[in-house]
Amino acid sequence: MADISTDFLGIKSPNPFWLASAPPTDKLINVVRAFEAGWGGVVWKTLGAQVKNVSSRYSSVNYGGKRMMGFNNIELISDRPLDINLKEITQVVKMFPDRAMIVSLMADNDRKSWHELIMKCEDAGAMGFELNFGCPHGMTERGMGAAVGQDPEIAKMVVEWVMEKANIPVITKLTPNVHSVVPTARAAVEGGSNALSLINTIQSVTGVDLDTLVPNPYVAGKSVFGGYCGPAVKPIALKMLTTISQDPVTARVPISGIGGVSTWKDAAEFMLLGATSVQVCTAAMTHGFRIVEDMCEGLSNWMDEKGYQKTTDFIGKSVEKITHWEDLDINYHHIAKIDQDKCIHCGLCYIACEDTSHQSINIEKLIPHNNYTVKEEECVGCNLCKLVCPVNDCITMEEHRVAPEYINWKDWQKQGLPLNDH
Amino acid sequence: MAIKNNRITATEYQENFADIHPPFETQDAALLEANRCLFCYDPPCMKACPTSINVPKFIKQIATENTKGSAHTIFSSNIMGAGCSKVCPVEKLCEGSCVYNFMHEEPISIAKLQRYSTEKAIAEKWQLFERKPSTGKRVAIVGAGPAGLSCAHTLSREGIDVTIYEKESKGGGLMTYGIAAYKVTPEFCEDEVNYITSIGGITIKYNQELGKDITVEGLQQEYDAVYMAFGVGLARQLEIPGENLNGVVDAIKFIYELRTNSLSSIAVGDKVAVIGMGMTAIDAATQAKRLGAKDVTLVYRRTQDEMPCTEHELNIAKLDGCAIIWLASPKEVLGKEGKVTQLVCDVMKLGEPDASGRRSPVVSGETFTLDVDMVIKAAGQMPFEGLVNSNKMENNKGKIAVKDLTATNLKGVFAGGDCVNGGKEVVDAVQAGKDGAATILEYLN
Numbered sequence: 001m002a003d004i005s006t007d008f009l010g011i012k013s014p015n016p017f018w019l020a021s022a023p024p025t026d027k028l029i030n031v032v033r034a035f036e037a038g039w040g041g042v043v044w045k046t047l048g049a050q051v052k053n054v055s056s057r058y059s060s061v062n063y064g065g066k067r068m069m070g071f072n073n074i075e076l077i078s079d080r081p082l083d084i085n086l087k088e089i090t091q092v093v094k095m096f097p098d099r100a101m102i103v104s105l106m107a108d109n110d111r112k113s114w115h116e117l118i119m120k121c122e123d124a125g126a127m128g129f130e131l132n133f134g135c136p137h138g139m140t141e142r143g144m145g146a147a148v149g150q151d152p153e154i155a156k157m158v159v160e161w162v163m164e165k166a167n168i169p170v171i172t173k174l175t176p177n178v179h180s181v182v183p184t185a186r187a188a189v190e191g192g193s194n195a196l197s198l199i200n201t202i203q204s205v206t207g208v209d210l211d212t213l214v215p216n217p218y219v220a221g222k223s224v225f226g227g228y229c230g231p232a233v234k235p236i237a238l239k240m241l242t243t244i245s246q247d248p249v250t251a252r253v254p255i256s257g258i259g260g261v262s263t264w265k266d267a268a269e270f271m272l273l274g275a276t277s278v279q280v281c282t283a284a285m286t287h288g289f290r291i292v293e294d295m296c297e298g299l300s301n302w303m304d305e306k307g308y309q310k311t312t313d314f315i316g317k318s319v320e321k322i323t324h325w326e327d328l329d330i331n332y333h334h335i336a337k338i339d340q341d342k343c344i345h346c347g348l349c350y351i352a353c354e355d356t357s358h359q360s361i362n363i364e365k366l367i368p369h370n371n372y373t374v375k376e377e378e379c380v381g382c383n384l385c386k387l388v389c390p391v392n393d394c395i396t397m398e399e400h401r402v403a404p405e406y407i408n409w410k411d412w413q414k415q416g417l418p419l420n421d422h
Numbered sequence: 423m424a425i426k427n428n429r430i431t432a433t434e435y436q437e438n439f440a441d442i443h444p445p446f447e448t449q450d451a452a453l454l455e456a457n458r459c460l461f462c463y464d465p466p467c468m469k470a471c472p473t474s475i476n477v478p479k480f481i482k483q484i485a486t487e488n489t490k491g492s493a494h495t496i497f498s499s500n501i502m503g504a505g506c507s508k509v510c511p512v513e514k515l516c517e518g519s520c521v522y523n524f525m526h527e528e529p530i531s532i533a534k535l536q537r538y539s540t541e542k543a544i545a546e547k548w549q550l551f552e553r554k555p556s557t558g559k560r561v562a563i564v565g566a567g568p569a570g571l572s573c574a575h576t577l578s579r580e581g582i583d584v585t586i587y588e589k590e591s592k593g594g595g596l597m598t599y600g601i602a603a604y605k606v607t608p609e610f611c612e613d614e615v616n617y618i619t620s621i622g623g624i625t626i627k628y629n630q631e632l633g634k635d636i637t638v639e640g641l642q643q644e645y646d647a648v649y650m651a652f653g654v655g656l657a658r659q660l661e662i663p664g665e666n667l668n669g670v671v672d673a674i675k676f677i678y679e680l681r682t683n684s685l686s687s688i689a690v691g692d693k694v695a696v697i698g699m700g701m702t703a704i705d706a707a708t709q710a711k712r713l714g715a716k717d718v719t720l721v722y723r724r725t726q727d728e729m730p731c732t733e734h735e736l737n738i739a740k741l742d743g744c745a746i747i748w749l750a751s752p753k754e755v756l757g758k759e760g761k762v763t764q765l766v767c768d769v770m771k772l773g774e775p776d777a778s779g780r781r782s783p784v785v786s787g788e789t790f791t792l793d794v795d796m797v798i799k800a801a802g803q804m805p806f807e808g809l810v811n812s813n814k815m816e817n818n819k820g821k822i823a824v825k826d827l828t829a830t831n832l833k834g835v836f837a838g839g840d841c842v843n844g845g846k847e848v849v850d851a852v853q854a855g856k857d858g859a860a861t862i863l864e865y866l867n
Contacts, residue, residue, distance in 0.1 A: 065457030065485070344524035347463030368466035368519040390460050391525065 002303035003310045004296060006040060006100075007348050008254055009169040009194055012125045013040035013100040015296050016267065016311055020105035020279035021045050021130060021173075024289075026078055030087035030093065030164060038265050041100025043197075043279060044089060046077035046132045047117065048106040048144070054080045059206045059216030060100035062230060070232035074217060074224050075107050076138040077206060082117075086124040090178070092111055092126035099276075101125065102171065106132040109143050110336075111161040112216035118165045121283045127170050131159065131193070133184070134175035134200025137228045147212075149175035152187035157193030171256060174198040181240045185250040196244060197279065200238045201227025214216075230282035234260030238273055245274030245319040262291075264298030271311060271319035326409045334397040336374045336382040342394035345369040349385035358385050376400075383398070423763075423795040425669055427689040429714025435685045438712035442604040442738070443508065445537050445756055448808050450485075456485040459530050460521065464483025465534060467516035467827050472853045473500035481535055493543035494550045501575045504540035505597050505614050506849045507533045508606050511701070513734040514631070538708070539676055548832045552582035553621050559866050562587065562645040564632050568848045569593020570651035572855025573862070577788040578623035586624065589631035595653055596840075597848055599678050604712070605721040608681060623812040637849045638813040642834055647862045650815075650822060650830065650837035651855065654802040654845045658762075660697065664755030669762030673698070673800035680709060682716045690715040691796030697721050697746075697752055699729040703800035704739050710798065711742045718744045719792060723770050724753040734828055754790060755797055765792045803845050810841075828858040836862055 003244040018041040019025050019034055026045040034042060053076055061070035093101050103126040107113040121129065133155055135145030148154050155172070162170055174181045176199040185196050203225045206334055208215045214221040237259020242248045257275030261267055262283035283291055308314045336351065338361075350361045350372050359380035364371040374385075375398035379409045386395040407415075430438070446452040459481040467477040476495055483492035496503035508821045512518065520529030524819040543550065559582050563570045566588035576583040592598050593615035599607060619626065630636055632652060641648045657672030659665065669691065680688050694715045696707040699722035711718045720739060722729060725748045729736065739746070748772040756764040769788040776782035807820030816823040816831040821844045838854030840846065 065453055170781035344521040345462075345466065346521045347465075348460065348461050363464070365464070368469040369521075370464055 001013060002300045002308060004300050004303070004310060006199045008100065008256065009128065010104070011041070011100045011169060012098065013277070014098060014316045015040035015292075015299075016037075016271065016275075016277040017292055017295050018042060018100060018256065018277050018279045019284060021132065022281040022283040022285075023073075023075065025179075026080065026280060027090055031088075031092050031259040034284075034289045035092070035096045035099050035290075038292045039099070039289065040311070041102065041277070043102040043104050043130050044085070046104040046106045046135070047082055047085055047121065049108055049336065050075050050081065050301075051076040051079050051138070054219050056217050056219045057162050060212050060264050061206050061229070064300075068230055068282065068286045070204075070206065070228035071312070072138050072201065072206050072217075072226035072228045072286070074219075077104075077132070077135065086120055088122045088123070089126065093127075100127060104130045104132050104143050104173070105162075106135065106139060107282050109148070109273050114158065114161045115165045118162060119284075122167060123297065126168060128171060129166060130161060130171040130173050130197055132173055132200075133158070133188075134173050134177075134198075136177055136203045136333060137176065137200055137224060139242065144167060146175040146177055149173075149184050149200070150178055150182045154183045156187035156191040159188050159193050163192035169194045169237055171195040171197050172243075173200055173258075175200045176236060176240055176259075181241050181244065182250065182271075185233065185244050186247065189249055191359075192382070195254045196246065196250060197258055199233070199240050201258045202236065204228030204231055207371055215395055225383050229260065230263055230286075231260045234262075235265060238269060241270060242273050242319065243324050246322070258264050262286075264295045264302065267295060268302060268314075268317075273322075274316045274319050276311070276315055283350065317422070318324075328408060329406045330409060330412050331402045331405060331407050332399075333402045334399045335376050335379045336381065336383075336385050337398050338372055338385075338398070339394050340371070342391050344391055344394075345371065347372065347391060348388045348390065350382050352388045357382055423692045423793075425691045425796055428686045429690070430808075432673065432686070434714075439603045439685060439709075442602075443534065443537075445541065447592065447614065452484055452535060453487075454539055455531050456535060458480050458522075459485070462521055463653065463772075464856045466519035466521060470515045470519040470862075471499075472847070472849045473856070474507075474853075475499040475503065475536070477532055480539060481530065481532070484535055484539060490541055490548055490550070491541040492512055493548060494541055497543070497550055499853050500573050500849065501553075501618050502848060502852050503536055504544055504596070504617075505568070505594075505606060505611070507540060508538035508610075509597065510847065510849050511732045511735070514732050525579070526832045529782075531540070535611060547617070547620065549620065550573075550673065550693070551579055551621055553623050553692045555576055555848065556583060557581040558624065559583065559865075560644075561584070561647045561862060561866075562641040562652055564641070564650045565589075565595060565653055565841075566593035566615065566626050566628075566649060566653040566849035567653050568597060568814055569653075569855040569858070570614065570649065572597070572648050572852040573651060573838065573858045574855075575621060576856055576859035577619050577862060578621050582623065582803050582863070582866070584624045586626045587630040587632065587636050588626055588628050589634075591628050591650075593628075594624055595851075598682050600674060600702070600705075601681075602677070603680060603685070604709075608751075626828055631742050633809050633812065638815075638832065638835065646834065646866055648832075648835045649828075649855075649858050649862060650835065651839045651851075651858070652806065652809075653840040654803040654853075656806065656807050657799055658802040658804050660752050660799055661800060662752055662754050664757060665756055665759045667757040668760050668761045669757070669795055670755055670799065671763050673702050674803060675800050676798055677702070677709070680713075683802075685713065688713055691762075692790075692840070693717045693719075693794045694796045694798060695719050695721055695752075695792055696798045696800055698800035698802065699731055699733050699736075700800060700802065702730045702737060704735045706798045707739050707744045708742045710796075711744055717798070718742075719794075720744055720746045721750045721765070721767060721792075722746070722748055724780065725749060725784040726770075741808070742754060749783065750790070751783060751785070752797075753773070756791075762795055762797055765797055766790075767792065767796050785813065802811075805841060805844060812817050826861065828854075828861045836865075
């Protein structure tokens with residue numbers, strides 16, 4: 001059986017599944033329940049100056065009858081007294097010494113505050129730190145959270161303060177509320193950060209109540225932008241992760257992947273794009289901690305099937321497969337094929353192609369079930385029909401290369417090959 | 423053995439005649455089902471519906487919580503969409519053609535979703551259609567059944583003033599008088615009629631029978647156009663000895679009595695034979711059983727492959743405990759002291775296909791005898807041939823002959839529904855009413 005244990009800069013955990021710094025990691029009672037359920041580690045909810053939260057903190061986006069496709073919150077960092085948090089951290093570490101105990105930090109913006117907080121947390125038994133440079137609401141107005149992460153110079157300065165004092169690994173958590181995560185990531189690594197994690201939540205409005213006209217979440221007739229997360233943000237997180245995995249400076253440090261991880265498949269994808277561990281929040285908040293069981297079993301079974309003995313056998317394997325558009329092979333061509341035995345005659349491929357794509361599907365109108373076939377000479381291989389088809393493997397894309405040799409856009413232009421094939 | 427009423431307790435009557443297809447209990451349940459719909463293009467369900475309801479559109483509207491829009495979509499195609507959601511044989515129409523069937527998955531519960539929107543519309547009295555200003559044109563309709571009401575609503579929307587003449591004391595036609603009570607209640611039928619006429623411009627004159635209280639000529643003189651939608655009604659006779667014995671009843675009358683009186687007052691036998699295997703036969707058999715008959719046996723001269731009812735309906739009868747004898751044709755009803763005691767049947771076998779394309783039953787020579795005290799005849803309904811002939815309407819064995827779907831040989835007189843087609847589903851009659859209205863509007867312009 002595959003070994004899914006993880007070594008993150010010497011911080012060991014029995015699996016790569018950590019709970020992200022968030023409400024599920026705010027208290028001993030939650031964290032103990034998480035560890036009993038089997039989670040590999042936690043990032044304790046951000047510690048810092050004493051704050052006060054509002055009531056009504058979360059809202060979500062449902063889609064097609066499915067709840068919590070996207071989720072947002074306007075919670076601040078931990079609102080519990082620091083000494084209680086520290087005492088509980090010590091207790092939990094004693095109870096579960098084999099699990100990763102990372103503590104998220106967000107001190108006031110001065111060196112002294114950071115140093116004090118670091119010392120207290122190390123004394124409490126933290127195994128690593130995660131610097132919260134990403135919180136998009138509440139703390140930014142006070143010059144913390146995303147306000148730090150959005151300015152590489154400030155981020156670097158704070159990382160340097162931290163590194164002066166910290167004796168345990170330091171992970172810098174990046175905000176996605178920037179045009180690129182790379183500048184701040186580089187600044188953090190140059191400032192000495194031992195690792196990176198991403199993404200924090202994305203600024204958002206999940207919706208507007210059509211009766212009260214107040215956006216969500218509702219707080220006494222008003223709302224604020226909240227941090228968006230959950231399955232909806234996964235593609236954005238994977239893209240940002242890839243930019244970090246591909247950058248020569250930031251690729252030097254390990255990464256903890258965050259953003260919509262809900263299943264072992266999501267985790268495997270984050271790891272293939274460079275994450276050593278993954279952090280989960282929304283999926284646990286939707287279903288409870290029990291989801292970790294299938295995450296472990298699923299990942300382990302997949303690794304067995306693929307012949308990977310340990311996670312490092314596949315971490316980062318997909319990074320080089322994301323290239324520049326201009327390096328893609330222009331001679332590659334594939335064409336949709338509809339399996340007539342599997343087709344249920346719903347017409348979704350037809351109407352999608354006809355209205356919004358390349359008019360490449362024939363319709364044979366019959367009562368009551370029409371037949372649909374691909375006009376091979378018209379099909380550009382865009383994949384849309386396959387994506388909308390409700391039946392697995394009913395529409396497949398068959399390779400029909402234009403020519404056997406690889407040629408990219410740059411060479412195509414150089415050779416003066418025809419651009420317009422319409 | 424005896425035919426008697428009041429066989430079961432009040433609670434049993436209530437349970438036995440409760441709604442057979444209960445509605446969604448919550449909006450969440452409806453949304454869950456609505457979200458299963460794939461929203462097919464050129465949807466087979468819509469093509470399978472005689473009134474062409476845009477099914478995926480109304481289901482999508484339930485999913486987006488636009489219930490009013492959903493009801494409007496349904497009623498735009500079928501003003502009796504609420505009733506049809508309860509009585510349509512959906513397993514051979516919309517649900518039968520749902521693409522999920524190809525995946526061996528349960529089809530979308532289209533009828534149940536349709537009921538969700540339309541019942542809400544009726545309960546909330548949503549006025550989803552606006553009647554155009556009156557044109558001053560007046561149309562008479564004979565029969566307040568599905569065809570007549572559908573025609574009336576379409577005409578009224580266009581500003582025509584409509585008067586419906588109905589021989590019964592309530593509207594709805596067979597929906598009110600001829601369908602199993604566990605599918606639609608009299609209260610529902612009344613609400614549906616009131617909802618349809620609430621658009622305005624429609625007057626229903628009850629207890630007005632063609633040939634007795636009104637005449638075709640009279641209507642022709644008084645109105646700009648006339649629409650005949652008086653349906654069918656006479657039960658086909660078995661034409662066998664003993665048919666007039668006490669205890670031989672026709673299914674239409676049996677169901678009519680059941681729909682117009684208290685259930686406990688309806689008498690059934692201990693051992694009941696029902697002749698036929700159409701929807702009416704099933705409705706009669708299941709209801710006889712539910713009224714407390716000990717044994718109910720459906721007797722049909724062909725096999726399951728040729729039966730007119732759907733498999734779904736057959737299963738209702740089977741689950742109710744009705745016995746079924748295939749390839750059996752009544753030969754003679756025997757009795758004592760004027761009362762039915764036995765039914766003698768010919769054992770049949772299938773021969774060559776007949777005009778309907780189904781293999782015709784032929785006598786094998788063997789017979790058998792059932793001990794029965796009641797025989798319900800449900801071997802089909804006959805058109806009002808005498809009425810049609812006496813009014814000089816061209817017809818085909820009593821079914822009014824029409825050109826271009828609705829025009830009769832009489833000037834300004836149109837016809838549709840069961841009186842033309844000999845008896846089909848409610849949903850077919852609704853479509854006939856729409857077609858009739860379209861032709862009448864053209865004629866009036």
